[in-house]
Amino acid sequence: SEEAYAASLAAELDGLIEREGPDTVAAFIAEPVMGAGGVLIPPRTYFERIQAVLRKHDVLMIADEVICGFGRLGRMFGSEVYGIEPDLMTAAKGLTSAYFPLSAVFISEKVWSVLRDGSPELGTFAHGFTYSGHPVGCAAALANLDILIGEDLVGNAARVGAYLQAQLRERFAHHALVGEIRGIGLIAGIELVADRATRSPFDASLKVASRVAQRCLEGGLIVRSLPTGHTLAFSPPLCITRVQVDEVLDRFGQGLDAITDELIRQGEWKAA
Ligand SMILES: Cc1ncc(COP(=O)(O)O)c(C=O)c1O
Structure with missing residues (x-):
């Protein structure tokens, strides 16, 4: 079960910190949802169990909110979604919606008080x-945040995100090339597989995900083939509408089907 998996990961972390020596470990860093690493949703109870281990060893928790922060998951921060109580938080992209480069580190009272009290000495x-x-x-961040809050784009990410997630599954969960669909709010990943039964991936040399992404681009849709090689990621603007989601998925379906046909035609793959 997801809980058992989370428990085994927490036990692994506990063992690692013990072996390294808790005094030599400053912090643990994680994205609430891992983005470029494959759109990986944490298994249920993961952060609860991880944070218990960190508290036990007095190791700081850093939430990397560079992707999740500022609404992507349908809440202002990914940490809220998963009950993370970060000691430090990193942020960038959504802070200005990338209209200007800006990044930030948020620090908690626990960390701040050490800096404050230590400085005189x-x-x-x-x-x-x-x-x-x-x-x-x-200035760009303040203007961006005014719009984000004023137009309730975080709420939009939750509502339209739920629609995106449901539609992705309804339309593609049974597709011959789709192994898994993951996501929450307005981030989603579709993992392609050569064999749905065994979940075995395509040979990397076939570059299937990149070919789908390229075909989608030719059809006017940007989807990203992640560095892991088998997952296509969606990360639409937080102002996207349901009608636009439909259009995104129509175009994605066309790209995916075109490459499916191409793989069969070129003898690179056949359906199980
Ligand atoms: C989750 C995450 N953290 C950190 C970074 C790096 O951020 P920066 O370039 O602002 O240092 C990225 C960049 O894509 C990212 O996706």
């Missing part, structure tokens, strides 16, 4: 970049 904790606090980036 040890000197200021110098932590700056050439472009730290760039006013244009900050």
